[in-house]
Amino acid sequence: xxxxxxxxxxxxxxxxxxxxxxxxxxxxxxIAQALELAAEGGLEAVSIRxxxxxxxxxxxxxxxxxxxxxxxMTAVAEEAMxxxxxxxxxxxVGEVSDHPIRRIRAIGRAFLDxxxxxxxxxxxxxxxxxxDFAGSASLGADNAEIQAQMVRLxxxxxxxxxxxxxxxxxxxxxxxxxxxxxxxxxxxGQFPSWGVAEVEAERMMERSLDLFLVGLLKNQPAEDPxxx
Amino acid sequence: xxxxxxxxxxxxxxxxxxxxxxxxxxxxxxIAQALELAAEGGLEAVSIRxxxxxxxxxxxxxxxxxxxxxxxMTAVAEEAMxxxxxxxxxxxVGEVSDHPIRRIRAIGRAFLDxxxxxxxxxxxxxxxxxxDFAGSASLGADNAEIQAQMVRLxxxxxxxxxxxxxxxxxxxxxxxxxxxxxxxxxxxGQFPSWGVAEVEAERMMERSLDLFLVGLLKNQPAEDPxxx
DNA sequence: GCGGATATGTAATCAGCGATTACATTTTGT
DNA sequence: ACAAAATGTAATCGCTGATTACATATCCGC
Numbered sequence: 001x002x003x004x005x006x007x008x009x010x011x012x013x014x015x016x017x018x019x020x021x022x023x024x025x026x027x028x029x030x031i032a033q034a035l036e037l038a039a040e041g042g043l044e045a046v047s048i049r050x051x052x053x054x055x056x057x058x059x060x061x062x063x064x065x066x067x068x069x070x071x072x073m074t075a076v077a078e079e080a081m082x083x084x085x086x087x088x089x090x091x092x093v094g095e096v097s098d099h100p101i102r103r104i105r106a107i108g109r110a111f112l113d114x115x116x117x118x119x120x121x122x123x124x125x126x127x128x129x130x131x132d133f134a135g136s137a138s139l140g141a142d143n144a145e146i147q148a149q150m151v152r153l154x155x156x157x158x159x160x161x162x163x164x165x166x167x168x169x170x171x172x173x174x175x176x177x178x179x180x181x182x183x184x185x186x187x188x189g190q191f192p193s194w195g196v197a198e199v200e201a202e203r204m205m206e207r208s209l210d211l212f213l214v215g216l217l218k219n220q221p222a223e224d225p226x227x228x
Numbered sequence: 229x230x231x232x233x234x235x236x237x238x239x240x241x242x243x244x245x246x247x248x249x250x251x252x253x254x255x256x257x258x259i260a261q262a263l264e265l266a267a268e269g270g271l272e273a274v275s276i277r278x279x280x281x282x283x284x285x286x287x288x289x290x291x292x293x294x295x296x297x298x299x300x301m302t303a304v305a306e307e308a309m310x311x312x313x314x315x316x317x318x319x320x321v322g323e324v325s326d327h328p329i330r331r332i333r334a335i336g337r338a339f340l341d342x343x344x345x346x347x348x349x350x351x352x353x354x355x356x357x358x359x360d361f362a363g364s365a366s367l368g369a370d371n372a373e374i375q376a377q378m379v380r381l382x383x384x385x386x387x388x389x390x391x392x393x394x395x396x397x398x399x400x401x402x403x404x405x406x407x408x409x410x411x412x413x414x415x416x417g418q419f420p421s422w423g424v425a426e427v428e429a430e431r432m433m434e435r436s437l438d439l440f441l442v443g444l445l446k447n448q449p450a451e452d453p454x455x456x
Numbered sequence: 457g458c459g460g461a462t463a464t465g466t467a468a469t470c471a472g473c474g475a476t477t478a479c480a481t482t483t484t485g486t
Numbered sequence: 487a488c489a490a491a492a493t494g495t496a497a498t499c500g501c502t503g504a505t506t507a508c509a510t511a512t513c514c515g516c
Binding site for chain 3: 275276277278287288291296297
């Protein structure tokens, strides 16, 4: 078992490097396996026992790192949320225009795109049953940061006299509810029963977002909230 | 046990009348108990064994009436959907105006109100994991009927030249996604982390709906899509 | 370095779940 | 009345989350 020690050291380097005892860094491996398992079979396909199995440890081992399943899923949610925020940030960098509505649209599209490509991650961070949102400082902070970003953009839009209704919080929540609902309808496979084929869904979602955004503007520029 | 027979006959008349053997009409009792159980502890509080316990039968008995849990929950969803449709119908009767946007708003508010009062019923009919939506003719028909109602109203609005964007399907799906998202945010308890207190949530949701609806109109009447 | 304290992993076990099977009982149709 | 069908039960399987007692590896103060 001298290889065991070598593996431990190697595995511990890139990660938190906090634990290199028996397994290496089991905590992070558990999170990674849970994330993968979720991506394969959905949120409810994640079981502590299967995660442990994949990590090559006993069914009781995970309980040394997480008091219960909710704690594990919360850690998974934190990871998913971090990736989501990175996606948002990337989209904002890619949006050259400084027009606030355009930037908001970029955020909305990034949200929809991310949720479409990572349905289970979206499901996890949205779930208030599988995770302990209130108990995670990181989740709260990430959420607040995204909100603040939106409010900043909306306030700038209001300052420029672009908005018909000057209530950033109302607009922000309405927009969030819209993209949240769109994402869930897509993931739950509800579009077919609403007359939208699978392939059209993405385009439909973007048009929905635009329909909402253009409705916010004071002077409607014919059709699009942006030009692209 | 001559009373048993009498009860059987009585119980069997209003219902499917298919079963009046040992228990009476176990099938319907199971659905009712599942509905109640869901209302108490949420969707995942429903277990076949607990439902059976409450119905006073063995854990295996429900499997005589439903091939598996999904089938039971689908039957529950059908009942919930029927109640939801009744709610919509009632709201439309109560809305005196024939202005199509006003009637759409009445539907939207009825949806939000119903989801708020019956969160788990809403969750059940929305779930594409716990139920077999495609396998239920009743669910599909009810869903289609609600859609048709919306499209009819939107087409009338378009005919009257009220809409800025003449695409009933797009508007319908966007509206549905919005109220769906609002309902889920409320139920998942997300409003507090978005700066909306519990008591304000209902008002906020209605304002969100109005914000969206007023954005649809060609000539914006200052603030409200209706006068009330 | 040594040795106890601590961190980590395992084995065994419990109760609850969905589901199946073999069997028992009641109702029904003829 | 009696066979067939419908309905309910008991026992069981494999899965799950979680707990307990125990085993072992690592760390830290001396």
